[in-house]
Amino acid sequence: MWLWFAKLGSPKWFYELSSKWLPWLVGAMAILLSVGVIWGLLFLPPDYQQGYTSRILIVHVAVAGTSLAFFPLMAVAGTITLVWRMKLADMVAKNAAPLGAWFSFITLATGSIWGSVSWGTWWEWTDSRLVSMLFQFFLLLGVISLRSALEDSDKAAKACALLSIVGCINVVIIKYSVEWWNTLHQPSSPVSLSPDSPNGPEFWIATGIMILAVYLFLAVSLILATRNEILVRERQAQWVQDLVRQE
Amino acid sequence: MLDAIQFSSFSEFLHMGGYAFNVWSVYGLFAVFIMANLFFPLRKKQQILKEQKRRLLFSETADDAQAPAGDK
Numbered sequence: 547m548w549l550w551f552a553k554l555g556s557p558k559w560f561y562e563l564s565s566k567w568l569p570w571l572v573g574a575m576a577i578l579l580s581v582g583v584i585w586g587l588l589f590l591p592p593d594y595q596q597g598y599t600s601r602i603l604i605v606h607v608a609v610a611g612t613s614l615a616f617f618p619l620m621a622v623a624g625t626i627t628l629v630w631r632m633k634l635a636d637m638v639a640k641n642a643a644p645l646g647a648w649f650s651f652i653t654l655a656t657g658s659i660w661g662s663v664s665w666g667t668w669w670e671w672t673d674s675r676l677v678s679m680l681f682q683f684f685l686l687l688g689v690i691s692l693r694s695a696l697e698d699s700d701k702a703a704k705a706c707a708l709l710s711i712v713g714c715i716n717v718v719i720i721k722y723s724v725e726w727w728n729t730l731h732q733p734s735s736p737v738s739l740s741p742d743s744p745n746g747p748e749f750w751i752a753t754g755i756m757i758l759a760v761y762l763f764l765a766v767s768l769i770l771a772t773r774n775e776i777l778v779r780e781r782q783a784q785w786v787q788d789l790v791r792q793e
Numbered sequence: 794m795l796d797a798i799q800f801s802s803f804s805e806f807l808h809m810g811g812y813a814f815n816v817w818s819v820y821g822l823f824a825v826f827i828m829a830n831l832f833f834p835l836r837k838k839q840q841i842l843k844e845q846k847r848r849l850l851f852s853e854t855a856d857d858a859q860a861p862a863g864d865k
Contacts, residue, residue: 589799592810597810598816599816602816609823648826652822659818763827767830770831771834774838786845793846
């Protein structure tokens, strides 16, 4: 178990393993994304209330749901950094922050575009879901600037790890905001595949495919960024130099 | 399967039942989001490899140049 753990922390081992996995992850991502988008744009029947704007929701829900994974992910990586000082965990955490900021931004933008027709407003400061998601976006920008502000990379890693752990509180707030303070953003609709579910079973299948596709995209993009980080941080290592020569 | 397509013409498809701006801008943003976060890391990798290769070659030629000047 410990040997496995130590191995997992080795950047070289991660680089080699991810080289093998990437083609499969990219392939699965490409298939699911194409199916999700084509289905969403061509086949998904219009919602009985929202018309074709329900097509926005399959993208919005998938990106928004996945964006909540970033703080827990960074907190786990941060804990590993703090406790075991594993280099790889910090490389993942560092690259997760900007990607998470992208996810949060796209969530806000797509939600806003949907809200402009369904709620008649682009933004509402009194809605807890909207504001807590905006807060997550700023928190992630905070993590990014904290890292670049601290010159000592070891201190920066520790500070970011702590902020990521504290930031998980906001994820809980985002998740339950719609139930605790129900103002504008509706709570999650009941997921149902039965033919008489209000959103229609197709809507949920399309959403499920999109969620899987977006999670795979998160994995692919984060792995690509982490591999770059490995190449930079381990540039003195023999295996990286061999790899550079081969290119 | 093609019967399940919701639209009977291409212009109807573009129109999206009156929500063309909202639907298309969301899918456009989504496409930019996906492409950017795959393209930028890949381009950065090329830059890193190029830069490191240059540095490696430079340090190797520097070593070669120094060797004859050593006290051998």
